[in-house]
Amino acid sequence: AYTREGGHTSARICYHEDCTGSEITSVLMRNVESKKNVRIAPQVIMLDIIEDGENCSGLVVYDVKAKKVKLVRADYTVLASGGIGGAFTNTTNFRAVSGDAVAICLKRGVRVDNINYIQVHPTALYSKRRGRRFLISESVRGEGAHLLDKNFNRFTDELQPRDVVKEAVLAQMKKDGSDFVWLDMRPVPREELESHFPQIVKRCAEEGYDCFTQPVPVAPAIHYFMGGVYSDLNGRTTLNRLYAVGETCCNGVHGANRLASNSLLESLLFAKRAAQDIAENYSAFKQLHAEYAADKLVLSDYSDPKALLKEYKNLLLAAIAEGKGELK
Numbered sequence: 001a002y003t004r005e006g007g008h009t010s011a012r013i014c015y016h017e018d019c020t021g022s023e024i025t026s027v028l029m030r031n032v033e034s035k036k037n038v039r040i041a042p043q044v045i046m047l048d049i050i051e052d053g054e055n056c057s058g059l060v061v062y063d064v065k066a067k068k069v070k071l072v073r074a075d076y077t078v079l080a081s082g083g084i085g086g087a088f089t090n091t092t093n094f095r096a097v098s099g100d101a102v103a104i105c106l107k108r109g110v111r112v113d114n115i116n117y118i119q120v121h122p123t124a125l126y127s128k129r130r131g132r133r134f135l136i137s138e139s140v141r142g143e144g145a146h147l148l149d150k151n152f153n154r155f156t157d158e159l160q161p162r163d164v165v166k167e168a169v170l171a172q173m174k175k176d177g178s179d180f181v182w183l184d185m186r187p188v189p190r191e192e193l194e195s196h197f198p199q200i201v202k203r204c205a206e207e208g209y210d211c212f213t214q215p216v217p218v219a220p221a222i223h224y225f226m227g228g229v230y231s232d233l234n235g236r237t238t239l240n241r242l243y244a245v246g247e248t249c250c251n252g253v254h255g256a257n258r259l260a261s262n263s264l265l266e267s268l269l270f271a272k273r274a275a276q277d278i279a280e281n282y283s284a285f286k287q288l289h290a291e292y293a294a295d296k297l298v299l300s301d302y303s304d305p306k307a308l309l310k311e312y313k314n315l316l317l318a319a320i321a322e323g324k325g326e327l328k
Helices: 020-033 100-108 138-142 162-176 190-196 198-206 262-280 305-322
Strands: 002-005 008-011 044-052 055-063 068-073 077-079 118-125 146-148 181-184 216-225 228-230 242-244
Touching (some): 020 262, 055 077, 100 228, 118 138, 118 162, 146 162, 162 181, 190 198, 228 242, 242 262
Antiparallel strands (some): 055 068, 118 216
16 A cells, blocks of 8 residues: 655555465456456466567467467466475475576576575474475564574574574574574464464464464575566566566566565556556567467477476576576
């Protein structure tokens, strides 16, 4: 929500309990599903973008249900596939969010910025279970929760920026010889935990921890991708007719250390700007050659989607390791 006070514009974050992102996406999804001019294609995986000269004219996809590689032609294409956390073992992201779009852009020479800058959240619920790590919001620490070492002593100022707290947690874990530290939510009034953080209370209970009476184990986890496919403030990438929004893109608005919930504001604002830019400048893609580039693609090159996705993962991780995309 944006307000103007004393001649200055300020942003205020609106939230829904401790699941604001889920609430936003569920409302958006219900609205999209009600549109007759929108086709939703579940279980369809992007394998490549189609380049026609200096333009993007669609996608190569794999239809999981039909077990078939298909071409999707489009006048404009928008990449909105999230970050890269799924490429790592310890992450708060869903496994499917693995950075394929970023890897495809690397392969195709579409500009990617700051690929080696990845934000690590300091307090994900520690678990020996496989799969996505559950995020315990820093808002809990903002309300008074403490970080404790193996002897249950505080070891840092919990209200410092994420990267500083993360380093303090990692240092303490190394010192203690432990895979986690403790997060003590008992200083937060019970009624506040119940009303502001119901999902956190519930998930901790599912893992066997009563956060009203005992600390819970937490450890850093890959969280938010600060880099991504370069886009300007209208979502345009360096390939004509290809846009990127949300965590997939890097438009520079977050600086080097994104603050909580700003990603939600960014996704809503710049997705709208991209949509408006497309609508205001819309033109059908005209054939530049006798045939579309899509007609010249060898679909057999995409016959093994699993191998291709593994190739993309390796390409992504290699680029990160090499430090391509230095901070600008």
